[in-house]
Amino acid sequence: xxxxxxxxxxxxxxxxxxxxxxxxxxxxxxxxxxxxxxxxxxxxxxxxxxxxxxxxxxxxxxxxxxxxxxxxxxxxxxxxxxxxxxxxxxxxxxxxxxxxxxxxxxxxxxxxxxxxxxxxxxxxxxxxxxxxxxxxxxxxxxxxxxxxxxxxxxxxxxxxxxxxxxxxxxxxxxxxxxxxxxxxxxxxxxxxxxxxxxxxxxxxxxxxxxxxxxxxxxxxxxxxxxxxxxxxxxxxxxxxxxxx
Amino acid sequence: xxxxxxxxxxxxxxxxxxxxxxxxxxxxxxxxxxxxxxxxxxxxxxxxxxxxxxxxxxxxxxxxxxxxxxxxxxxxxxxxxxxxxxxxxxxxxxxxxxxxxxxxxxxxxxxxxxxxxxxxxxxxxxxxxxxxxxxxxxxxxxxxxxxxxxxxxxxxxxxxxxxxxxxxxxxxxxxxxxxxxxxxxxxxxxxxxxxxxxxxxxxxxxxxxxxxxxxxxxxxxxxxxxxxxxxxxxxxxxxxxxxxxxxxxxxxxxx
Numbered sequence: 001x002x003x004x005x006x007x008x009x010x011x012x013x014x015x016x017x018x019x020x021x022x023x024x025x026x027x028x029x030x031x032x033x034x035x036x037x038x039x040x041x042x043x044x045x046x047x048x049x050x051x052x053x054x055x056x057x058x059x060x061x062x063x064x065x066x067x068x069x070x071x072x073x074x075x076x077x078x079x080x081x082x083x084x085x086x087x088x089x090x091x092x093x094x095x096x097x098x099x100x101x102x103x104x105x106x107x108x109x110x111x112x113x114x115x116x117x118x119x120x121x122x123x124x125x126x127x128x129x130x131x132x133x134x135x136x137x138x139x140x141x142x143x144x145x146x147x148x149x150x151x152x153x154x155x156x157x158x159x160x161x162x163x164x165x166x167x168x169x170x171x172x173x174x175x176x177x178x179x180x181x182x183x184x185x186x187x188x189x190x191x192x193x194x195x196x197x198x199x200x201x202x203x204x205x206x207x208x209x210x211x212x213x214x215x216x217x218x219x220x221x222x223x224x225x226x227x228x229x230x231x232x233x234x235x236x237x238x239x240x241x242x243x244x
Numbered sequence: 245x246x247x248x249x250x251x252x253x254x255x256x257x258x259x260x261x262x263x264x265x266x267x268x269x270x271x272x273x274x275x276x277x278x279x280x281x282x283x284x285x286x287x288x289x290x291x292x293x294x295x296x297x298x299x300x301x302x303x304x305x306x307x308x309x310x311x312x313x314x315x316x317x318x319x320x321x322x323x324x325x326x327x328x329x330x331x332x333x334x335x336x337x338x339x340x341x342x343x344x345x346x347x348x349x350x351x352x353x354x355x356x357x358x359x360x361x362x363x364x365x366x367x368x369x370x371x372x373x374x375x376x377x378x379x380x381x382x383x384x385x386x387x388x389x390x391x392x393x394x395x396x397x398x399x400x401x402x403x404x405x406x407x408x409x410x411x412x413x414x415x416x417x418x419x420x421x422x423x424x425x426x427x428x429x430x431x432x433x434x435x436x437x438x439x440x441x442x443x444x445x446x447x448x449x450x451x452x453x454x455x456x457x458x459x460x461x462x463x464x465x466x467x468x469x470x471x472x473x474x475x476x477x478x479x480x481x482x483x484x485x486x487x488x489x490x491x492x493x494x495x496x497x498x499x
Contacts, residue, residue, distance in 0.1 A: 112341045125344045132351040139359030
């Protein structure tokens with residue numbers, strides 16, 4: 001190896017070290033909170049981010065409602081509707097409603113972090129407004145589901161299921177109340193798909209650029225007794241209870 | 245020390261914002277200055293309007309009372325004087341967040357209320373559920389479509405006189421609806437037919453229901469020989485002498 005080659009290798013090593021230092025630099029606290037909304041959080045099924053959980057549960061609701069609409073007996077119909085209800089609104093198992101509220105809360109945590117950008121700060125209240133259409137449909141599905149549970153008539157139950165099915169579909173892809181062929185054209189018609197898109201667009205506007213937050217940071221953000229948010233250097237899995 | 249206090253204060257406020265709905269009503273905030281803590285803090289600010297710690301104490305007192313907008317106003321009053329003060333900026337940001345939280349819970353409540361109204365409207369129009377009609381009309385008493393749905397439900401429940409009032413109200417709110425005019429005519433006929441006749445007077449309204457296009461039919465379920473309710477078929481659907489109950493009612497009371 002010549003001296004020039006040696007110098008070159010050294011420079012490369014220095015660049016690599018510098019790059020590594022950049023990559024391993026902790027994310028901002030605001031970005032970790034955003035990461036909980038879109039990438040992962042250790043309390044959810046599959047450690048998914050809350051928006052992804054909401055999307056998965058909305059699809060489950062739609063599949064259950066579809067199954068209910070195809071049921072030939074009242075018992076089968078009621079069973080499928082009960083599952084749709086559980087996927088929609090279940091405080092213990094992250095229903096669509098709970099997951100979206102948690103996503104909005106975490107985006108709010110991000111917005112009030114000392115290192116939050118103006119982009120995040122402006123987005124948080126708008127996002128909270130925008131989730132209300134899906135939350136309203138979740139409430140509607142729950143009310144109709146209770147009516148189904150109390151129903152003794154297959155015909156009545158079928159009518160109710162058609163309503164549930166329409167709301168469940170709107171919660172996934174958005175609604176198209178004016179029949180324009182475009183689902184989720186306005187916030188009042190948003191489904192989880194449009195909400196997720198909205199979050200991703202906000203993330204794309206972030207400066208400095210948002211990088212997918214490493215799992216270690218996502219799962220090890222802890223709140224100290226004095227109220228400070230820090231990363232647990234021992235990596236003990238985080239104290240996300242601090243959020244609850 | 246000051247920084248750690250600030251962080252602690254911020255975390256406390258944030259947790260309040262995230263997990264509770266403690267915003268007081270406007271009326272409560274109007275009455276709040278009478279509270280001793282608020283009165284004392286306000287007096288201190290009146291005596292030294294530019295004193296930042298005094299402002300913070302007054303903002304805290306407003307926050308304790310759940311009056312976040314008032315707290316924000318107190319802080320905004322010195323924003324221009326202390327543009328670089330970090331604690332003031334953090335407090336301002338969090339006050340705005342607290343106000344946003346209150347708005348968020350209002351949104352959730354509104355979404356729940358709208359869902360209930362939508363459900364009641366659906367049950368009123370699809371199942372002629374009079375309880376649901378009543379609940380929906382409490383929220384939207386002058387909604388023509390809802391009034392017509394309620395009237396249809398009343399017709400089905402065998403209450404044409406009540407239905408007539410609702411049809412007429414709907415017609416006055418949204419004139420020119422041909423189908424409502426037909427329903428009014430039908431309800432009028434049935435109302436008159438249902439009125440008690442003076443003793444010995446001829447039955448001037450005999451056959452009115454048939455003339456109005458209604459047909460009297462025996463309930464199909466009467467094959468077991470039990471006495472069946474009479475059902476009159478009308479434009480608003482079958483009218484049964486029995487009241488219709490919601491699905492939540494016992495089966496014995498259901499339609």
